[in-house]
Amino acid sequence: MNNLYKHILCVVGFVISAIMLQAQNAHLFTTSNGLSNSLINGILQDKHGYIWIATEDGLNRFDGVGFKSYRVKELSHSYVHSVYEDSKGKLWVGTITGLLTYDRSTDTFTPVPIIVKGDTIQAHISDITEDSKGNIWAASTGRGLLVCKDNVARDCQEYIGVKDIEFLSSVTIEKRISSRGEQFDVLWIVAYKNGVYRINLESKEVSLVPLSDGRHLAENAFTENINGKIYLSAEGYECLEAYDGEQALKILKKENVQAVLLDVMMPKMDGLTALDLIRKESNVPVILLTAKSEDSDKVLG
Numbered sequence: 001m002n003n004l005y006k007h008i009l010c011v012v013g014f015v016i017s018a019i020m021l022q023a024q025n026a027h028l029f030t031t032s033n034g035l036s037n038s039l040i041n042g043i044l045q046d047k048h049g050y051i052w053i054a055t056e057d058g059l060n061r062f063d064g065v066g067f068k069s070y071r072v073k074e075l076s077h078s079y080v081h082s083v084y085e086d087s088k089g090k091l092w093v094g095t096i097t098g099l100l101t102y103d104r105s106t107d108t109f110t111p112v113p114i115i116v117k118g119d120t121i122q123a124h125i126s127d128i129t130e131d132s133k134g135n136i137w138a139a140s141t142g143r144g145l146l147v148c149k150d151n152v153a154r155d156c157q158e159y160i161g162v163k164d165i166e167f168l169s170s171v172t173i174e175k176r177i178s179s180r181g182e183q184f185d186v187l188w189i190v191a192y193k194n195g196v197y198r199i200n201l202e203s204k205e206v207s208l209v210p211l212s213d214g215r216h217l218a219e220n221a222f223t224e225n226i227n228g229k230i231y232l233s234a235e236g237y238e239c240l241e242a243y244d245g246e247q248a249l250k251i252l253k254k255e256n257v258q259a260v261l262l263d264v265m266m267p268k269m270d271g272l273t274a275l276d277l278i279r280k281e282s283n284v285p286v287i288l289l290t291a292k293s294e295d296s297d298k299v300l301g
Helices: 245-254 271-281 295-300
Strands: 006-011 040-045 051-055 058-062 067-070 080-085 091-095 099-103 108-112 114-116 119-121 124-130 136-141 144-148 156-158 168-177 183-191 195-200 206-208 222-224 230-232 237-241 257-263 286-289
Touching: 051 080, 051 091, 058 080, 091 124, 091 136, 136 168, 136 183, 144 168, 245 257, 245 271, 257 271, 271 286
Parallel strands: 006 237, 006 257, 040 080, 080 124, 114 156, 124 168, 257 286
Antiparallel strands: 040 051, 051 058, 058 067, 080 091, 091 099, 099 108, 114 119, 124 136, 136 144, 144 156, 168 183, 183 195, 195 206, 222 230
């Protein structure tokens, strides 16, 4: 693979159709039996056994029998990108407009103020994690890396140790032992276009992780195994992510895109309207992803 990336415009979250809930049985959950939306961004089982499902139209809690859905009335926005439980059992929820915490005693969500340069702003939270000191870290799309000190959820601040890296998709903590036998944390973040960054939270050193062939990682897929090894993925494709049809059209005019993954149900401009406008300008291959299954929807798509 040469150094030219093949651009794929992604206007969609991860799509999952089934959830394994029992040791011997598989059950299919869709919007027809309680799930608020079939486009899944994240799944978490908390310490009480509840399954939390972040979707593009609400947050769902499954108790083993049925679903309870939380949408814009309870949240800052119905588009939920991430859900995380910290070491104290507090639930953190990342939406397209901000960060919230969940109060189990009142079954309510409280927005966490996000402060950047003295102003309270909105931020699309794409991922959440916690370090060994109890600080909550949030990757955001457009607002960079955010940190909530000491897990008190009073507010989150912009982490100034990382500059000019605004569009982040993932964040994770790796625990290491120093030569003196002391534990310290390494924060890994994935930045769209920039690649993967490693931040030593003890020394504050920031480094861009190169690949063996000299290229920087452009793909936003990585994971950590049970032994603490970090696995990075680089297929030579770069995903240019848009969160509505209007933004997708702007990217298509600026970038050389080889394929489009298009979600039908989007804010501002739906996928079918966006597709109609795309076809007036380009013959780029388009894959439509949707939870709709009626015959009329299939004809339109």
